[in-house]
Amino acid sequence: MKSYYDITGDGGSNILEQVGAMQAAIDEKLAGVKHRLAIGSGKGGVGKSTLTRQLATALRQRGNACAILDADLNGPSQARLSGLQDVPLLPGAEGVALPRDANDVGVVSLGSLVPEHEAVRFDTVVEGDSYTWRATREFTAVAELLSSIDWGHLDYLLIDLPPGAERTLQFAEFLGSSTAFMLVTVPSDLARGVVARSVAALRGTPNRLLGYVENMRGYWCEDCNDVRPLFPESERIDLGIPRLGSVPFDPELAAACDRGEPAIGTDRPWWVAVRKLAEVVEETLETKASAE
Amino acid sequence: MKFLCVPCDKPMQLLEASPPDRGSVSLVYSCDACGYEMAMLTNPQETQVVTSLGVKIGKDGAAESKCPFTGMLADMEQADDAIRWTPGARERLSSVPEFVRTMAKSGIEKYAREQGYAEVDEKVLDEARSHFGM
Numbered sequence: 112m113k114s115y116y117d118i119t120g121d122g123g124s125n126i127l128e129q130v131g132a133m134q135a136a137i138d139e140k141l142a143g144v145k146h147r148l149a150i151g152s153g154k155g156g157v158g159k160s161t162l163t164r165q166l167a168t169a170l171r172q173r174g175n176a177c178a179i180l181d182a183d184l185n186g187p188s189q190a191r192l193s194g195l196q197d198v199p200l201l202p203g204a205e206g207v208a209l210p211r212d213a214n215d216v217g218v219v220s221l222g223s224l225v226p227e228h229e230a231v232r233f234d235t236v237v238e239g240d241s242y243t244w245r246a247t248r249e250f251t252a253v254a255e256l257l258s259s260i261d262w263g264h265l266d267y268l269l270i271d272l273p274p275g276a277e278r279t280l281q282f283a284e285f286l287g288s289s290t291a292f293m294l295v296t297v298p299s300d301l302a303r304g305v306v307a308r309s310v311a312a313l314r315g316t317p318n319r320l321l322g323y324v325e326n327m328r329g330y331w332c333e334d335c336n337d338v339r340p341l342f343p344e345s346e347r348i349d350l351g352i353p354r355l356g357s358v359p360f361d362p363e364l365a366a367a368c369d370r371g372e373p374a375i376g377t378d379r380p381w382w383v384a385v386r387k388l389a390e391v392v393e394e395t396l397e398t399k400a401s402a403e
Numbered sequence: 404m405k406f407l408c409v410p411c412d413k414p415m416q417l418l419e420a421s422p423p424d425r426g427s428v429s430l431v432y433s434c435d436a437c438g439y440e441m442a443m444l445t446n447p448q449e450t451q452v453v454t455s456l457g458v459k460i461g462k463d464g465a466a467e468s469k470c471p472f473t474g475m476l477a478d479m480e481q482a483d484d485a486i487r488w489t490p491g492a493r494e495r496l497s498s499v500p501e502f503v504r505t506m507a508k509s510g511i512e513k514y515a516r517e518q519g520y521a522e523v524d525e526k527v528l529d530e531a532r533s534h535f536g537m
Contacts, residue, residue: 207499
C-alpha cells in the first residue's frame with residue numbers, strides 16, 4: 112500500500128502548495144530588504160518596543176531606509192510610539208502602502224487599526240477554544256502582513272517580537288535563517304535569567320544572534336546631571352553573547368513615547384547610547400554582509 | 404492530509420466541498436479508478452485549525468464559490484455602505500490581509516467622509532496616501 116510520501120499532492124485542496132505560495136509572496140515582498148533584524152526579550156516590560164523604535168530612528172538618521180514590523184499582535188505598541196494611531200492601512204497599486212512616521216521610518220502595527228481598549232480578535236468557528244489554534248493564526252497573520260505590505264527598498268526591517276523565549280524560537284523558525292536576532296534585557300538577574308533562556312533557544316537555530324542590549328541601565332537625573340543606578344548592579348548571569356550597548360532610562364523619553372512624539376535631536380545620554388547602538392548594529396550586520 | 408483508495412492503491416481526488424454548517428465542513432473525495440466515494444466531515448476545531456493556516460479548501464475557484472474557509476470573513480464586509488466603492492478601489496482593497504480588511508475599510512471610509520466624498524475610488528485612495536504621508 113502506498114504511503115503518504117508516495118502520493119503527490121493532496122487530491123485537490125493543495126494545502127501545502129498554498130502555504131508555499133504564501134512563503135513565496137513573502138520572499139517577493141521582502142526582496143528589497145537588505146537586513147532583517149528581529150528584536151526579542153525574555154520577559155515583557157524591558158523596553159524592547161521603545162528601544163526598537165528609537166533604534167530605527169537612529170538607523171534612519173544614519174541614512175538607512177528603515178521600517179518596523181510590530182509582530183506583537185496582542186500588545187502592539189509601535190503605532191502609539193510612532194504617533195501612527197488612527198492611520199489606516201491603504202492599498203496601493205503594488206500592495207498595501209507602508210505607513211511612515213514623522214522621522215520617515217515605516218511602521219506596520221495593529222495598533223494603527225485596533226483601538227487600545229479592544230483586544231485583537233480573529234474570526235473563529237470554535238469560540239472558547241482559542242488555545243488550540245490562536246498561535247497558528249497569529250503566525251499566519253504576520254505572514255499575511257509581510258506578504259501584503261509594499262516594503263520597497265529597505266536597508267533595515269526591524270521586527271518587534273512579542274516577549275517570551277518560546278515565541279523568540281518560534282519566530283526564528285518562522286522568519287528563517289536570514290533574519291538576525293538581538294535581545295533586550297534590563298540589568299537584573301531576574302530579567303537576565305529569562306533572556307538566557309532565549310539565548311539557549313536561539314542557539315539551536317541557524318539564525319545569527321548579534322548580542323543583547325542592556326536597557327534601563329540607570330536613569331538620567333536631570334538635577335544631578337548624571338546617570339544614577341536604577342537596578343542593583345549585577346552580572347552574575349553571563350549571557351555568553353556580546354553586549355551591543357547599554358541605554359539609560361530617561362523620564363523625558365518615557366513621556367515622549369506615551370505621546371507618540373519623537374524625542375530625538377537631544378544630547379541626552381539615552382539618545383547618545385541609542386545612536387552608538389545603531390552604529391554597532393550597522394557595523395555588525397554590514398561586516399557580515401560584506402563577508403558573504 | 405491525503406486519502407488513499409486501499410483496494411486500488413490510488414490517491415483519491417477532492418470532488419466537492421460543501422459550505423460550513425456550524426463550523427463543520429464536508430469534503431467528498433472519489434477514486435478515479437473505481438469510482439468509490441467517501442466524505443470527510445470535520446469537527447469545528449479541525450476546521451479552525453486549517454483556517455488558521457490561511458489556506459483555502461477546494462478545487463480551483465473555491466474562493467469564489469464561498470468556500471467554507473473563506474466565506475466567513477467575506478461576510479464581515481457587509482458594513483455600512485453609505486460610502487460606495489468602485490470596482491477598482493475594491494480590487495485594491497483585496498490586497499489588504501483579510502483579518503484587518505474590515506478595519507482598513509472603515510478607516511478609509513472615515514477619511515472619505517471627512518473629505519466629503521460619497522465614493523471611494525483609486526484617486527481617493529491615492530489622495531489618502533498623500534494625506535497620511537505614505
